[in-house]
Amino acid sequence: xxxxxxxxxxxxxxxxxxxxxRCVPISNHLYFYWYRQILGQKVEFLVSFYNNxxxxxxxxxxxxxxxxxxxxxxxxxxxRSTKLEDSAMYFCASSEGxxxxxxxxxxxxxxxxx
Amino acid sequence: AQSVTQLGSHVSVxxxxxxxxxxxxxxSVPPYLFWYVQYPNQGLQLLLKYTSAATLVKGINxxxxxxxxxxxxxxxxxxxxxxxxAAEYFCAVSDRARDDKIIFGxxxxxxxxx
Numbered sequence: 493x494x495x496x497x498x499x500x501x502x503x504x505x506x507x508x509x510x511x512x513x514r515c516v517p518i519s520n521h522l523y524f525y526w527y528r529q530i531l532g533q534k535v536e537f538l539v540s541f542y543n544n545x546x547x548x549x550x551x552x553x554x555x556x557x558x559x560x561x562x563x564x565x566x567x568x569x570x571x572r573s574t575k576l577e578d579s580a581m582y583f584c585a586s587s588e589g590x591x592x593x594x595x596x597x598x599x600x601x602x603x604x605x606x
Numbered sequence: 607a608q609s610v611t612q613l614g615s616h617v618s619v620x621x622x623x624x625x626x627x628x629x630x631x632x633x634s635v636p637p638y639l640f641w642y643v644q645y646p647n648q649g650l651q652l653l654l655k656y657t658s659a660a661t662l663v664k665g666i667n668x669x670x671x672x673x674x675x676x677x678x679x680x681x682x683x684x685x686x687x688x689x690x691x692a693a694e695y696f697c698a699v700s701d702r703a704r705d706d707k708i709i710f711g712x713x714x715x716x717x718x719x720x
Contacts, residue, residue, distance in 0.1 A: 525707065535650065535696060535710040548707060583649060594640050595708055599649040 494518040498598035515584030525585040612711035625684040629697030640698040
């Protein structure tokens with residue numbers, strides 16, 4: 493069964509450093525998403541991406557965040573200067589679009605900012 | 607704006623007993639509704655979805671949910687709980703007029719008592 497692949501599974505970084513979280517969505521999917529889940533809290537929408545541009549972003553997705561689909565297969569989330577409060581599980585998801593059949597999520601990257 | 611409210615952050619049931627996890631939605635347009643499950647240290651897996659066909663939706667692992675417009679509810683049930691059902695369950699909603707984000711509830715942790 494097709495799946496969304498995220499790397500790395502764990503990332504530890506120092507405060508102020510840049511991190512790039514990587515995702516390979518399902519190949520025929522057209523819509524891509526990043527969500528995050530702070531430990532013990534709900535899953536929060538960060539950004540959606542379609543046709544090589546951001547279609548929607550949340551208040552969380554400020555200027556420190558950016559997304560890119562550099563090569564037609566990878567979908568990345570960059571945090572320019574990490575803060576302690578960025579520590580969370582970050583989930584990538586993709587969907588076929590048109591009629592939302594639900595998003596397919598990756599297993600997540602646990603980001604720890606120290 | 608769309609939202610979902612999950613009643614009860616923790617629910618405990620005995621093995622073999624009925625599982626009932628409650629979800630109420632708020633949406634200005636007819637919604638798509640989803641239930642996702644998250645097992646410990648894993649990603650989010652789609653259990654089932656309502657996309658305007660039958661109001662009683664059957665999902666994986668014996669779960670089902672019923673869309674009740676009059677009650678704005680989409681409760682998740684399973685007739686007989688198994689130990690393997692212990693997980694976090696998230697109700698989610700998306701806007702059928704847009705092909706983008708899903709909004710999650712805060713989640714309900716299901717505990718199965720032997």
